[in-house]
Amino acid sequence: MTPEFSRQLDVRQIEGKHVHLSPNEAERAALAERFSLVRIDELVAELDLSTSEREGGFQVEARGTLKARIIQPCAVSAEDIPVSIDEPLFFRFVPMTTGYEPDEEFELTADELDEVEYDGTHVDIGEAVAQSLALAIDPFLTGPQADAARKAAGIGAPEDSGPFAALKGLKLGGND
Template sequence: MTHELSELSRWVAVRQCSGLAVDVIADQAELERLAERFDLVRVDSLEASVVVHKDGPAFNANGRIKAAYVQSCAVSGEDLPVSIDEPLALRFVPAGEDVDEEIELDANACDDIPFDGDRFDLGEAVAQSLALSIDPFKTGPQAEQVRKKVGLSEPDKENPFAALKGLR
């Protein structure tokens, strides 16, 4: 069986998953490819530490993702450094299997990531988690100045409650 490679492939064999601790740390070439894939100025670091546990036919990977990257301001184009340090919860399920007939979702629920065969790509899931952390509308300190310069800023409006202040 052939497996497609992502910019950050880290294949985990399902037979190794009972309490397996995995560190995914991107090297320089992977960081450069991820920056290109996600249209970032650069990715300085990306690492995830997870423990994988078998849950019936599925596999849960829980831990943390940490990254530092630079993205462009959505308005001014200036470089904005960003860092993340977040919990990571991934669930890998065999493709085509109905793992849970009835499931109750809560705020901590994660999406199922299907896999074929006898292994899954933990690295690609980490890369996708990085992508989800990127705010495509992030603005920097120069954004309002640029908006005003090009006429996109809202005019200063009088506070509607200012007249009430004088009634005291």
């Protein structure tokens, strides 16, 4: 399956490049559908790329910023909420490795958490930006009508339910 916002770059030709990425209207609409957004009005990534040799090929590092203006539904009332996103970006593309078995346990270091494996000579920087956008979206965003929607549905506020709700009414006191 081809990602909605694919931008393939040849790892052998990107050292020191600056990349400006912005999906067109159709790509923004497809991404909005994928991430359950009302729409994406703007999405821009500015990235500086660098490469280094690594066992099995090139390692590519991308550093920059992600800026977006999205319309997201409230998690409770479904009202449209405008959201601005301004996030730093850093990810590293590394050659795909086959040095572990599927059921084998292994630990990732902090440096390995933003690594994206690639196979061949191309990386998809657009898909990496799309995934970064997905991580920046608040899945529990609520708007000004959320409390009214909860009340209409007979649901209390989040702090009025759950394992600590019973403790809310208790008062701490000394030994009298």
